[in-house]
Amino acid sequence: MQSPTVFHAPKRLLMGPGPSDAAPSVLKAMAMPLVGHLDPSFIQMMEEIKGMLRSVFQTTHNMTFPVSGTGSAGMEFCMVNLVEPGDEVVVCINGVFGMRMAEVAERCGAKVIKVEAPWGQIIEASQVAKALEGRKPKLVGLVHAETSTGALTPVEEISELAHQAGALMLLDTVTSLAGCEVNVDKWQIDAVYSGTQKCLSCPPGLSPVSLSDKALEVAQSRRERVQSWYLDVNLLNGYWGTERVYHHTAPISMNYALHEALRLVLEEGLETRWKRHQQNHERLVAGLSEMGLGIASQPGHQLWQLNAVTVPEGIDEASVRQQLLKDHQIEVGAGLGPLKGKIWRVGLMGESSRPEHVDQLLGSLKSILSR
Numbered sequence: 001m002q003s004p005t006v007f008h009a010p011k012r013l014l015m016g017p018g019p020s021d022a023a024p025s026v027l028k029a030m031a032m033p034l035v036g037h038l039d040p041s042f043i044q045m046m047e048e049i050k051g052m053l054r055s056v057f058q059t060t061h062n063m064t065f066p067v068s069g070t071g072s073a074g075m076e077f078c079m080v081n082l083v084e085p086g087d088e089v090v091v092c093i094n095g096v097f098g099m100r101m102a103e104v105a106e107r108c109g110a111k112v113i114k115v116e117a118p119w120g121q122i123i124e125a126s127q128v129a130k131a132l133e134g135r136k137p138k139l140v141g142l143v144h145a146e147t148s149t150g151a152l153t154p155v156e157e158i159s160e161l162a163h164q165a166g167a168l169m170l171l172d173t174v175t176s177l178a179g180c181e182v183n184v185d186k187w188q189i190d191a192v193y194s195g196t197q198k199c200l201s202c203p204p205g206l207s208p209v210s211l212s213d214k215a216l217e218v219a220q221s222r223r224e225r226v227q228s229w230y231l232d233v234n235l236l237n238g239y240w241g242t243e244r245v246y247h248h249t250a251p252i253s254m255n256y257a258l259h260e261a262l263r264l265v266l267e268e269g270l271e272t273r274w275k276r277h278q279q280n281h282e283r284l285v286a287g288l289s290e291m292g293l294g295i296a297s298q299p300g301h302q303l304w305q306l307n308a309v310t311v312p313e314g315i316d317e318a319s320v321r322q323q324l325l326k327d328h329q330i331e332v333g334a335g336l337g338p339l340k341g342k343i344w345r346v347g348l349m350g351e352s353s354r355p356e357h358v359d360q361l362l363g364s365l366k367s368i369l370s371r
């Protein structure tokens, strides 16, 4: 093999389903010198991360911290700690990530009851109520913002139904957190996970999670040990809790980045940030409509941070994406599963959600489509 040259990443505008662009100060934070994972300065910073995550999740849950791993690690963390072989679990599926959640539950040995809606539609609370009739499942799992389809399912009523059935409520907020309202305490969410690379605008690599006291009790009073050593909350608590004993070597630079990203989110203010996401979504929708293009997901429940743009008849969607990337340095995503070839997934997440980016994309799309 020839000796490789230094890698230089091209400058892209990240307007796909994630990662989104990171703020310069977040990238700069990653270039700080490393300290040890038990260094007093690092431990102090970990405390600040936990506090800021509680503010962003809108929770007082003590067990709130970032799992070392991407969003899928947060999903597995919640499932492996809460679910034991033979448990009944209800999983809502209206896209790729609901499917993944069901598979993870199955791999934990759960008997999974699936509540399904067509891709692009939300999960209706009445569907969950029906699935819960005569059942006492351990947990109900829901993807708040389905990144594969651009649909935002309302949570509160489903969470209420889960609790009435004696189940824990698990929520995926990988794409929703910091881009629209996520209120863990008000919605009584027992287990929640997210990812750093979407509306938090940080590189991928950490998965913020939060467990209620009730969920923690479930994890602490299991019949069997948690099958994953790496994701066992009882062990992780030794590091992220007050004891501060070695469990694994925390990804130091990623935690610097998350600290700075959370600081920026709180400096902007949650509601101001959500409003910004809404306004840029509306700007995109208006511009698309002028070009005769629309959004494929259910009206009234369309995500601000992930827009499922309908590909016009006769257009080769992959070729448009390639031209956007090659000639305009803009990344957008393709449709998945039944939506493959039918939509472009346009992310307006965190730093990427700016009016000038919307205009740049609309201009580029117009010039490609007019050809």
Ligand SMILES: Cc1ncc(COP(=O)(O)O)c(C=O)c1O
Pocket: 017, 018, 070, 071, 072, 073, 075, 097, 143, 145, 146, 147, 148, 172, 173, 174, 175, 195, 204
């Ligand atoms: C809703 C949702 N859940 C889970 C995941 C998995 O996260 P990751 O790819 O960071 O492992 C994603 C990733 O796009 C997602 O959008």
